[in-house]
Amino acid sequence: MTTPGPETDSPRSRVRACIEGSGLPQREFAKRIGLDETKLSKALKGTRRFSPEELIRVAQVAGVTVNWLLSGADDTSGPAATPTAKSLPTRHREGQEQAKKRREIIEASWWLIAEKGYNSVRIADIAAACGTSSASIHYYFATKREIFEETLRYSVKLAFDRQVASLHTIAHPLARLKHLVALQFPTGNTGRAEWSIWLQTWSEVATGGASKENHTQGYRRWYQTVFDLIVVGQQEGVFVDVPADYLATELTSLVDGFGIKVLTGMASTATMRHHIERFIDRSIAVDSQSSESQAAIPEEAPHEP
The missing domain is CATH 1.10.260.40 (lambda repressor-like DNA-binding domains)
Structure with a gap:
């Protein structure tokens, strides 16, 4: 980048x-x-x-x-945890034109792998999507695995951008936490593609096919953002006095599980929203009755295309 x-x-x-x-x-x-x-x-x-x-x-x-x-x-020192440099798209010493071409390859690969799956996508498919040759793809990336690792970093950047762009506009900690979760819903083509990349990364890490370090760095950023928001809510007295790491682990695990269910057709985004909001109101908010109306989040996830 x-x-x-x-x-x-x-x-x-x-x-x-x-x-x-x-x-x-x-x-x-x-x-x-x-x-x-x-x-x-x-x-x-x-x-x-x-x-x-x-x-x-x-x-x-x-x-x-x-x-x-x-x-x-x-x-950033704001409400969105900063990714490590290694978890963002890799920086290279190259000109604007080369950097632009590299981004085009990553973005095209991101969509292809999300839609068809890593094992089904060939370098030739990526080249065709970019309107170039396989040799040109290999000029920028030695292997398809290297491209796959970059698609996860691209997903981390997308999530970070969404959070930085909007979280600072929301003052109430409960509203901010619900908004953060809504930003992660697998809604629309972009949201589902992002979840597909994550789901494939989890599978590849589990079988030793992808970098565990790359995955851990990216996921830690998401967890840290949730953790930090919970700590702020506790400091302001609107979240329960329970260890923040417990609450962050439970909430992120619930988001992960429902995200997989939505992606595989076992649940709808509306169902995911309902259960996660209930968990936040029941297990994290001090006063769910008074805070519920103040912390309403939009009916559609903000990154719906």
Whole structure:
């Protein structure tokens, strides 16, 4: 992952640096992030703000993190735990064009592996999806296994971007915790693809086919985010006085289990939401009756395409 341009003092100037670094006309960049060019121009001039969803799409196209767009650095002291450098897409010393091509390969591979499964996807399939040759894919990645490891890092980045973009806007700890969980629901094509990559990684780690270290680093970031939010809620007196690691382990395990059930057709996202919200209200919130109305979360997961 390559950070384009100098680190300046505002999100809009960093977005402008991303556009310049992409080599794309502003109109084409706006198209790639799914934003009307007029709205992009207004945001760059400061007459409107970038929404969380827009920042996520800019980060995706430019290959940076949302946190870099907001603060000029990948590290954050906010409500989303910072991934280790090793759990984010690998940085390489290369030009913008090479970095862009590498990202295109990872993103195409991410979708293919999520939809068809790692063992069914060939390098030739990835090359076809990228409109290039197998030799070109091997120029950037020596093996398919190396590509697979990068797809997990890409998933970690997607989750981190979603959390940084929106968690800071929510003040109440219970609402923030429910929102965090909602961000992880396997909803829509993107959400299901992300879960598919994780599920395949768990399977590969269990059989020795994937890097346990890569998986552990990525998962620890998710667990740490949940843990940190629970600690904040306990400090503010709205979460029960139970060891935070117990609560974080129970909640993340419940999310994992229901995510697998949704992905395999054994449960719906609505069922997952219902049971997880009940667990949070029953086992983590001090006063579920008064806090329930304050901590409502949207009916659809925020990363629904």
